Amino acid sequence: LTQHGDFSEESGARCAHALVEQGVTALLCASDLMAIGAIRQLQQMGLRVPEDISVCGFDDIRLSRYITPGLTTVxxxxxxxxxxxxxxxQDLIAGGPCVKILEAPQLIVRQSTAAARTGR
Incomplete structure (x- = not known):
């Protein structure tokens, strides 16, 4: 299940609301700001993070470690x-090839995720 956001807290909240209505038990957000918006929306809906639903962001912005619960992120x-x-x-400008290199991500586990659960 997917929702499309714009990397803002507001779109994270909107997407979280829509996905909860579909019965998800975990959210993987495209940015930490979206995840923070999602967590706030979930709390307003009376859901507990991570007891009822897990949330993971992407970026590891500084704020991620200070919100409650601390945001698990990539x-x-x-x-x-x-x-x-x-x-x-620079290589492309000089007429050479650009070699694709994949950057290895690192999962930073904090308090916004828990063991997988079955649907509610």
Whole structure:
């Protein structure tokens, strides 16, 4: 099940509401800001994170470790990604090829996720 957002807290809240109506037990958000909006919406709906529903973000912004519950998230080394993108662009400008390199993500487990559950 998917919903489309715009990486904002507001769209995270909207998407979370729609997905809960479909019976999901976990959310994987495209950004930490969306996950934070989702958590706030879930709490307003009377749901407990992670007891009733797990939430995971993507980015590992600084705020993620300070919200309640702490946000489980996926971290990538954005400095490395930016450096590689710049070098690739330089190669392309010089007429050379750009080699794709995948950056290994790291799962940062905090308090917003729990063991998988069956539907409610």
């Amino acid at each position: 971290r990538i080394d954005v400095d490395s990604v930016g450096t590689r993108a710049f070098l690739c662009l």
